[in-house]
Amino acid sequence: MSNPVYNFCAGPAMLPKDVMLAAQQEFVNWSGQGCSVMEVSHRSADYLEVANQAERDLRELMNISDDYAVLFMHGGGRGQFASVPLNILPENGIADYILTGSWSQSALTEAQKFGKINLAADCYKNNGLGSVLPQADWQLSKDAAYVHYCPNETVDGIEFDTIPEVEKPLVADMSSCILSREIDVNKFGIIYAGAQKNIGPSGLAIVIVRKDLLGRARSVTPSIFDYTLQLKHESMFNTPPTYAWYLAGLVFKWLKQQGGVKAVEQTNIAKAELLYNFIDNNEFYENRVETRYRSRMNVPFYLKDEALNAAFLAESKAQGLLALKGHRSVGGMRASIYNAMPLEGVQALVNFMQDFAKRNG
Ligand SMILES: *Cc1c(COP(=O)(O)O)cnc(C)c1O
Numbered sequence: 001m002s003n004p005v006y007n008f009c010a011g012p013a014m015l016p017k018d019v020m021l022a023a024q025q026e027f028v029n030w031s032g033q034g035c036s037v038m039e040v041s042h043r044s045a046d047y048l049e050v051a052n053q054a055e056r057d058l059r060e061l062m063n064i065s066d067d068y069a070v071l072f073m074h075g076g077g078r079g080q081f082a083s084v085p086l087n088i089l090p091e092n093g094i095a096d097y098i099l100t101g102s103w104s105q106s107a108l109t110e111a112q113k114f115g116k117i118n119l120a121a122d123c124y125k126n127n128g129l130g131s132v133l134p135q136a137d138w139q140l141s142k143d144a145a146y147v148h149y150c151p152n153e154t155v156d157g158i159e160f161d162t163i164p165e166v167e168k169p170l171v172a173d174m175s176s177c178i179l180s181r182e183i184d185v186n187k188f189g190i191i192y193a194g195a196q197k198n199i200g201p202s203g204l205a206i207v208i209v210r211k212d213l214l215g216r217a218r219s220v221t222p223s224i225f226d227y228t229l230q231l232k233h234e235s236m237f238n239t240p241p242t243y244a245w246y247l248a249g250l251v252f253k254w255l256k257q258q259g260g261v262k263a264v265e266q267t268n269i270a271k272a273e274l275l276y277n278f279i280d281n282n283e284f285y286e287n288r289v290e291t292r293y294r295s296r297m298n299v300p301f302y303l304k305d306e307a308l309n310a311a312f313l314a315e316s317k318a319q320g321l322l323a324l325k326g327h328r329s330v331g332g333m334r335a336s337i338y339n340a341m342p343l344e345g346v347q348a349l350v351n352f353m354q355d356f357a358k359r360n361g
């Protein structure tokens with residue numbers, strides 16, 4: 001029997017096997033209709049039930065109160081880099097951005113097209129290790145419309161271990177950590193996430209926005225990116241990404257069956273500990289992030305002898321451990337271990353890494 005395949009891709013990432021099988025089973029004949037869910041009107045009663053159930057399940061999973069709107073939008077994570085300022089940054093306003101890595105940098109660069117951006121905290125290293133500038137050293141502006149940060153830097157493997165305490169609405173790009181740990185949604189003005197890491201197919205973006213922030217979009221905001229308009233049309237101002245929304249719904253159902261966010265968080269902790277402990281105790285490998293800020297979702301690591309990179313990638317792939325190559329901007333390796341990655345997958349990776357080190361050390 002061949003080894004099971006484990007996909008460590010950073011995104012689009014693996015989805016739960018049970019979800020893929022369920023989707024496959026009803027792919028051409030959905031709910032007995034003789035056609036795919038992809039082929040029905042988004043305004044049909046049956047599809048609306050799928051869409052509404054997905055929202056209800058997400059609200060339950062994240063404990064989202066009625067003070068917040070939940071939107072299913074187009075344009076992925078980057079679409080929100082523009083949508084956030086267009087919706088809540090007044091033309092002459094200012095917004096604070098916290099830099100911790102490459103995604104928060106991209107968000108800032110995009111936002112600069114739309115107004116004045118204050119770099120409140122730059123990327124920070126502590127003793128040469130990737131880290132987060134302590135909040136006491138942030139230079140927040142008095143009149144910021146919002147404070148933007150990225151709780152989990154997918155490329156750099158840096159994750160906040162607490163939610164920043166700020167007076168202004170806190171905006172978080174949770175593309176790679178949404179639903180991976182329990183959070184208090186009430187601490188945020190806006191949470192957004194591209195779906196392809198922890199939720200479903202790419203292209204879809206989930207936006208959770210506190211309702212008092214609505215009604216502020218600039219007149220030039222493209223209609224499909226206008227939160228207020230989308231809420232009014234229940235995320236169906238134009239045709240939503242219906243299949244992605246449906247699949248997200250299956251993932252939410254699966255998460256509930258796993259025991260919800262609290263339960264998957266425990267598994268995520270166990271997975272991350274297994275991998276980081278192995279790396280820390282093996283001379284052959286290293287991680288370059290301060291322990292406190294190590295990501296539970298994306299684990300970048302380096303071989304001490306980088307000349308072995310190509311062999312490491314070829315051999316891991318041959319064993320069914322896919323997509324371990326690090327992001328081109330930082331090199332090395334990266335194992336993305338989102339909710340759908342089972343503990344056995346991380347164990348298989350550790351076994352391979354141990355064996356590879358032994359053979360090449
Ligand atoms: C993947 C990712 C994005 C970009 O998502 P797209 O859907 O490709 O636009 C943005 N932010 C973070 C943190 C990500 O991990």
